[in-house]
Amino acid sequence: MKMAAAGSLLPLMEALSESNDLWAPIVEDGQVVFGRWKGESLPDNYRVTDNSPKELLLPQTESLMRFEGVYDQLDIKEEPIEGPKVAFGVRPCDAAALDLIAEVLGSDDYPDERFGQRKDSTTVVTLACDEAGEHCFCRAVGGSPASDRGSDIMIYPTDEGYLLRAVTGAGQDILRQCESALDPAEGGDVESAAADCEDIEMPLAEEISPDGVTEDWHRVFESPIWEQLAGRCRSCGICGYVCPTCYCFALFDDLRGNSGVRFRGWDSCQFEDYLLMAGDHNPRPTETERTRQRFMHKLHYFVSRWGEYGCVGCGRCADKCPVGIHMLAAIKELEEVV
């Protein structure tokens, strides 16, 4: 199913918001963030939002359950999950990232119910990119500016407006819902619109590729580059928190009197206390081990477990890292090691 929108996506968003909880890139105090839609057009020239849409599926903190009583007469109630959502204007890298997280959290052994339910009830409407940002490198890690991975509907920008294509049945249903806001895409060539996006220039991705850099991972692991990169690391959690594929979480309890809540919340392997155990033993005690862990996880451990990079090339970490610890910089230096 394909449809077209001339000029603006606003009528489509308005139609979508009528019967859906619509989330999209919005401008808030000059920042472009992914949040609940407030009736505005998509921000001009946004590349990716500051925060990634992963928080729709894996909120930064959520309560898993409530309990009454502590040591006695314990009563546990699981927390219900909020209703379905439409995530609009997601970039292809971020949509793919949702799929990537689902590899882990949706794996057969212990599927994460809460993540799974949200994933099933979230419709992802992806806007293909017609320009790469300063930090973009999706193509270097197997993605594409026109990729429909993880998306229910694809929107391709064209000279006249936009062409829409339903990728999944859920996408089709949603498109039908707002047919009135769209035109039939007569003569619109979705393939060529997609190909145009596919072909955009992406200077960073042309130069550097992670392929093969971790083949001899023992050597990579021992490389002195980690200490150099980590020397300037501030041990903050920016990289992991803005990353659309980082999914690490912690569980923690909060107690008031005799009742409480067990929360699940994001955590970052860059924090000093991430792996700190009772008795003060820390297997990754300094920035060096922690920085190495982050890169090794994305470039090697994830690959060996799930068969692909744990990175979609959105460039947020590179953009937001206060001290320029860049995924591609690490890869470039690793290439020299290999």
Next chain:
Amino acid sequence: MSVDWKPKIVGFACRWCAYAGADLAGTSRMKYPPSIRLVRIPCSCRVDPSFVVRAFQRGADGVLVAGCHPGDCHYTTGNYLTRRRFSLAKRFIQYMGIEPERFRVEWVSAAEGGRFAGLVEEMTEDIRKLGPNRKMRERL
């Protein structure tokens, strides 16, 4: 606002003065609203401004920090530090959006039972007009 809502005030009271003042108000059978819950502290300078935020988080509609009059501190200078600290903190808490009536710092001596009762009455009335506090309130 529900009809039977009554303000909840958390009071941090120095054991040497304000707490004794509250005691005096009680033993003298002075009438004041039962809206305040007193926390006895060794000195007003024991109160970290985070306590005030915590009280608002956990459901206080108002917070009172009460210490000895300047010059009367049992530990000589504790309340001078309180004065500096809360001069700043009071403004800062208001800057974050809490109405000024909801947080007060006052000096109450052990002999000022009446003053203590009056303060609680005044604060209760001010807060009653504002209604329940929702700001900074946690929803667990």
Next chain:
Amino acid sequence: MDPLVPEVATIRKITPETASADVKTFEVQPDESEVFSYEPGQYAMLSVFGVGECPVSITSTYEPGAPLEFSIKEVGRVTGALHEAQVGHKIGVRGPYGNHFPVKQWQGRRLLFIGGGIGLAPLRSLINYCVRSRENFGELQLVYGARSPKDLCFKEELFDNWPEVSGMQVHLTVDAAGDDWDGEVALVPDFLEELSFSPDDTIAVTCGPPIMIRFTIEALKRMGFADHKIVTTLEIKMQCGVGNCGRCNIGDKYVCVDGPVFTYQELSSLPQEY
């Protein structure tokens, strides 16, 4: 049901293991369901509500209808809260998690158990498994040490039960002893080398503090044990227990699902981040 939400269980019995009671064994029975079936070496996540959760290896050996047993040393917040709990108190349990000792593969082999301190806890499950199906295994040897005689865990089994098992020998040692001890005084790895076991057709399983494990492995290698015949269990901080929270990786292995049981051969191909 979300895999992260535990089941409510009741503490049925608490047994102090050591003289200072810094190790206690808790008998735990789920309130709503049967005890899940589990293998030696597996662990469960235990919750004290309002405090948190931590992974604890299961010390008992599965038997339908029997309660779960956990021997826990007080080291952190959750274990501290568990030590404050009383009989009848409610805790949370979820599991069983992780891999287990490959007992089926070990049939007919001789087994050498080497434990230190509370490290005997996961071994106890294995030892009792082997004792129960005694005919399936060759000779059983246990070398166990603690800081002092007062710190020896599972005394009844150590002194009364296990020595009576045919073809099983128990060798005890302590780091330091008073007048009440006429046994061996030596560190576990030294004692082990002194006893000198043959590596022929033998699997060595060692659990204990990291430093003990390190020297024990060195001793075993000197005794001729091959890397894949040395088995140990790892301890690491965990949150979910099910391979989702990302915390407990060592290289591309997750201790929570790929472990906690590893052979030394597997460990030596992993980064030294544990």
Next chain:
Amino acid sequence: MRQLQKQLRQEAEDAFADGHVEVFIGYQEGFERARPVPVFVRDRESVQEMVLNEFSGVSLSKYLLREAERAQEDASIGIVARGCDGLGIERLLYDQCISREQLYIVGVGCPGVVDPEKAAQLCGEIPVAAEVEKQQVVLQTSSEELTVAKEEVLRDKCLKCDDPTPRIYDALLGEEIQRGPVRQNRFDGVEQLEAVSDDERYEFWVRQFDRCLRCFACRNVCPACSCVTCSLEEEEPQWLKRSTSSSEQFMFHFTRAYHVAGRCVSCGACEEVCPVGVPLMLLNEKLLKDVGELFEEPSPHLPSETEPLGEFSYDDPEGWRGEAGQS
């Protein structure tokens, strides 16, 4: 600046040649254009990697904490310091985290640092080079040269700076640039916020704090946040719950700001590193403004022997009388 870079390398080389400097903290070219990154030069040969240009502005002072811990007892640490880092270093000195004898400070009279994103907006690409002149900045792109006003292209924090030259240094690169008063409008933002109603102000902060990711970058770069164990990570008592509810975000931001009240040097590093643009300086500057007003500190952000909250005067005002913003 090119001249200064040459001088800097010379200074650093001499320091290594003397043998007393163990590490020199400065900048090197980053992976991306116009984004130099911190570097820790540990030998004379690597001095040539150091750069100093219109883009090298990442705050460095906080690294001294870690380097001082690692350094040999009698060795000293070299550091390049613009005015803002100079104040950060002073902060660490007054807090006795490091000692002056340990430091070899190469000061820079700083004309301001170019914000590469602002520059990209103006040029259509990240510029290759820039030169900050008296009132304007010349941006060099791959194809042209563009002259723009300082206001258009310097980092926000530089536009409000009145301490361009460090107050302490062992060597100074370039001319000393006289102190302000540039910031006559320094508290404009705070005053605007004070002027709105309590409810509006609350809503404003809810919105700002809701974006906060709790990455703690603001704390980690702050030269006034030097506690070995941060109260925000304390588990008993747990001051800050790990939930990111609006309520806890207030606790976090209140605590972070208030714990540096009277000690903030207004270097702006916290706001600069924030990945989601929380206007942290609006919090810090409110406290600075009030410290100035209440305790008659003419330049409350300048570190000194005494801390406004560590001392008192018998005739201090009761600052809680009156509305926010009034003295």
